[in-house]
Amino acid sequence: NVKVAFIVSNQANESQAFSAKEFVKYGPDYGFDVSTFDAKGDTQAESQIVTTCIAQGFKAIFVNPNDIRAIVPALKKAKEAKVIVGMFSSELIGADQQYRDFAASSDDVLGGQLAAQQMIKAFPNGAKIVEIGGQAGHNAQLSRHDGFNGDKGIKGSKITVLDFKACQQWATDQAQAIMEDNIVKYGKDIQGVFVHWDNGATGVIQAAKAAGLKNLFIVGVDGNKAGYVQVKSGDQAVSIAQDFTAMAKKELQLAKDALAGKKANPAFNVIPQIIYDKASVSKYPLPQW
């Protein structure tokens, strides 16, 4: 089997721990032995791991970067060393794209847009909502925020964002604390909440329950176990689910093709996101992460 590496930005993040498992699990199906490396959330460490992987002679690397810009100089070295580079769950911008062979991602901007569309669908006549962001500065947080508020998002709709705050970490209790303060500030004015990740939604739900707020329209992203269960129980209206298994398989396939000399086309592969809502959620199996 060919040696390849999967480099995650932070394995303490459960979606990435899950993705790593999937890579290791499905690697052999595509003729790969996958080693995983963890940058532990440290941008600089991630560049370092990329170069270490080059030294170790991996034929292909899959990278889920902490910072899509900061990883580029390291990827440049990888390209110089003729290593196949696949972006996982993210995509480089503009000219930087020459330093990767392909990308498979669920497009966080799209995730934000989908969330916005769900919100608009629920409140065609407009509503007041609050937005609670994930870890400030994290790529997914930025993209979801931009997507949600951008042209294909709520821009031009009748939805008003009363308040936006990002958390210091992807920490449920921080989302909860922000929501509690929001409730004090805006009380029953709040009709909906866009929270960047389903585990954060857990905190939002707790805050709403404690304040006796009912019928909040809560939209989250991830579609992990928490989102699935919360949607099913009706606590959360919608979860925009990512499919990391499909993403991992796609990456492995693309790497296999690239090693065989086939150029990926298209280079950027959007892995469709599934919308879990009350009606649809039961059709899907319980996610494994």
Next chain:
Amino acid sequence: MDTAGSQIILSIRDVTKSFPGVRALNGVSIDVRRGMVHGVVGENGAGKSTLMKILSGVYKKDTGTIVFDGKTIDHTTPYESMHRGLAIIYQELNLVNSMSVGENIFLGRFKEMKGMRGTHAKARELLDSIGCKVSTTKLVSELSVSTKQMVEISKALSFQSKLIIMDEPSTSLTGEEMSLLVKIIHQLKAQGISIIYISHKLEEIFDFCDVVTVMRDGNVIDTKPRGEFTRDELITKMVGRTIENEYPERSRQVGETLMEVKGINTRKLHDVSFTLRKGEILGLVGLVGAGRTETVRAIFGADRVRGHKVTIGGKPVTIHNPKQAKDAGLGLIPEDRKLQGLVLPFSVEQNISMASIDRFTRFGFLIKSLEKGIGARHVKSLGIKTPNTKVAIKNLSGGNQQKCIVGRWMEIGPSIFIMDEPTKGIDVGAKYEIYLLMKEIAEKGGAVILISSELPEVLNMSNRVLTIYDGRITGEFDPEHIPADVIMRAALGLGGAS
């Protein structure tokens, strides 16, 4: 001697200084003349050290004027005053433990010394000139207290000073080193350098001081040429009352064996064994660094020493830490007050009560009223000068702090009281009280182990002395009947055991 003729180098006029709750200096005026050794004496807390620290720029004075070498000094810093020619040897040692001897002497003058090589070369010269053999590259932390003191003296000498202040330099010097110091002082004098010499040892004052100032409670009581003071007058002026004897009558009720120590062996000590009897004051005599402190620390469980045997009252006891020592009826006044004795941010009361917490604890709870009583009782009985028992102990003078530590152990009433330099830096009046306490403990059937660098003190207080030289016990003497020089010979390792 001509004391009035020479020119005034330092003139202090009406200097006052208050600390929260204490008026440390109360309109002090002193003139110091060129080429004179100016002794300053006074009880603990009289304000001596405070005055000196004002001169050197450590503290700021409240009011008054100071003229040094023709220039008025208002607000100075230690740096400025040194470069003006005013050097000081502080009461507490002032060396950086983690640095070498040479670097310490020329601390802050690396450039003037032209680097490391110059530093060590000049330091060697200086140390040689005062007869100190210690290597200049040795770390200060590895030195004995007295060697540190000598280094400190070389440091003061290294400045081209016009005035050198020595705040109790002799507290930890051996006799030999002391005579060296006296020689140095005479040399300095001959060069026209003035010296302010603070000491509680009156022999020294009468030995080589030209003028003596007596201070009490922040006031100057008197300044006269030495010859015009009698010893009794000096003491009376210092304490504001007359003192009959410097030492109390020796206690004489030595009974059966109370404690037996067998075979302490460490890297420094070799098979140290002795017995201690009831009602006895046992003196340990030796040069600084001979191993006296290490011996008592081993007994007290303060160091990790294993393999020796201690029996108290016939029963073997295991002492691996000070707590066990305390429980076995031992008490210790450590030699370094600031580092080993005091909890500086805590109140006088809490410092006194800290060894006897069990005494005012019921079911794990503290009874504050009892604690207050303990504090108040010892402040009163030991005559500790403090506004009240709640002030932080760091605000007391050295001697008063020491009394608090004595009080701490008096509360426990240990049957075996180890005192390592208990009177270091303590005034005559307070010393006498501590002597009486020792005697009282002995007479109540306890025993005292006394370590002191002041030979007269050990010889006058002890019923028996042990000499220690280089980690070995070299003799046992009855100081009442054996002349001091015989004992000293043993302490110097020159044989002559009884």
Next chain:
Amino acid sequence: MNNLYRLFTQQKAIVAIAVILLVMVAAGGDVSRIFFSSYNLLDMLNSSTILVILGLGVTLTVIAGGCDLSIGGILVVSGILSIQLQNFMPMPLALVLAVLFGTLVGFFNGFLVVQQKTEPFIITLGVGLLLTGVAQQLSDAHPVPANNPDFMNISNGYQFGDGQFTEGHFPGIPNLVIIMLICFVFFAWLIRYTSFGRNLYAIGGDYDVARYSGINVVANKWMTLVISGTMAALGGVLLSSKLNTGSAIYGDFTALVVNCGVVVGGTSFAGGVGGIWQSVLGLLLFGLLDNAMNVLNIPSWYQMMLKGTVIVAILWMDSYTQKRKRELV
């Protein structure tokens, strides 16, 4: 024998480095070959450079009896500034200003720690938090990309070679390594052969004694924080150049890791002991350990455990050998 004992007890970082190297030799096969390849070694050195540069400044503060936990904050702000300022001025000027920002923060730290006598540990921690907030605000929490190849080349370029890695071809020496070496030599000289350096040992050894001895303790100690701030800013600029981006999240791990590396190297937080090369070794040890564990492909969480254990073990040994001498306290 005695020397061996001393080596073991006093230079734990060296011992730990030796152990890692031995393990990597013993691992044999591909692992050894990869690990000891010139590419990997050079890359490892290169990757430690920024931490070392930060560590140099921090070492001064630690020797003087302080510490600096604000370096993470300084690093990110000056990193962002170095890029943002390029929009308004020529690059060299922007870089100089970004570094001067660190100097300024260092000056402010010095004011708080030395002039106002606050506890350095907590106050610099606070300043670090403050600066991280400032960085978020400056960048709107977005990574700030640089668009200047010259800027990127500062950290990513090579001298004496073309930077290409192929078998049997000397790639040259990375700019960062050269910058680090220059800084290292300068600091080593500063600490050993200038009165400023010697004064720091005195100040850290005993602040009051140094003061009583006429050393201008305030100015000297203040200076350590100024230097540390400057070096942190330099590190920030170099990091931004290396990653071609500035962002508020780069500093998260830096402050504690650098201070820890300095201590692991043997510069004690008690002040007054240690030195420049000790810190460098301590920080290189971290780089080496990370790299070795990655080459051995140890799973991430076990890596964490191992690294934590190594830190604890070294510091435990350090305290143990120091205290073992005679007494417990």
Next chain:
Amino acid sequence: MNKVGFILKDYLVLLMILGLALVTAIIQPKFISPANLNNIMRQFGPLILVALGMTFVIVGGFIDLSVAGTINLVAVVTITLIDPLGQVGALIAGLVIGSICGAINAGLILTSGATTQAEALFITFGMSTVYSSLALIYSGGSTFHFWDLKEMPNMFEAIGAGSVGPLSVSFVIFLGALALLWIFHTKMAAGRAISLTGGNKTAARLSGVPIERSIVLIYTIAGFMAALGAIVLFSRVTTASPVIGAGFETNAILAVVVGGTTLKGGKGSVLRTVMGVLLVILLNNCLNLLGVSSYMQWAARGAILVFAIWLDNRKEVQGNQL
């Protein structure tokens, strides 16, 4: 010194709290609404518990960076033990694990003979990494939810969201812990021993104060309180992840110090810590209510913390200035 000056110096943090509250109340009257007061009470939750434990470590002259790791470990282990051991069993197990983590820290510090804060700083920093890695390895990186459990853990739900009269359960837990710890510290011999240990370890030891016991106690208390904090934390959010404790160590230390407990050891109290935590929480709350952006908030929080520490320090410096 006059009385006003005294109050200014000794209760500065309190004054800052009042000032902050006043300004916020004027600009945003909802600040004093019952809902918000309830909010503030709830947000006391885990941080105060961790900070109370940290107070002892700091008063004892040490420091503990391992609480974040302890929280991570206790949270994931406790929640997964609810099914096999039952709620009470899991609760006890969690507290025991936290205490053991603390005891291990103490053991390392004692056996190495470390006596300074700096030594403790990095030893516990290393241990935090170790505990966190154990949490990650144990959980495989997953988050655990209440609804994963066989049945809803109503006791933990109550801890997280329940009320006793007007007070939230977590606030009651805090009050209980505060009372016990305050009594322990100020009224009991072991508490005094801890203060003395922080004041001067050598002197305390030579006076027969059991400093070894103090060291074991302070770290065990810190570990225990971190575990209690972890339990309140995951009960509040109804999920436990192996990184749930991130940042708690710094926030706890800051709160303790901002409250006025000196890092030099010996002096401080749990009541001061309550003030420190209150300030931190109010600050967040006020800035949120005033609509300050999150990024500005962090900058502002950093600034106010620096300011508070500086102010607090001023009084000490002035006290000592001669």
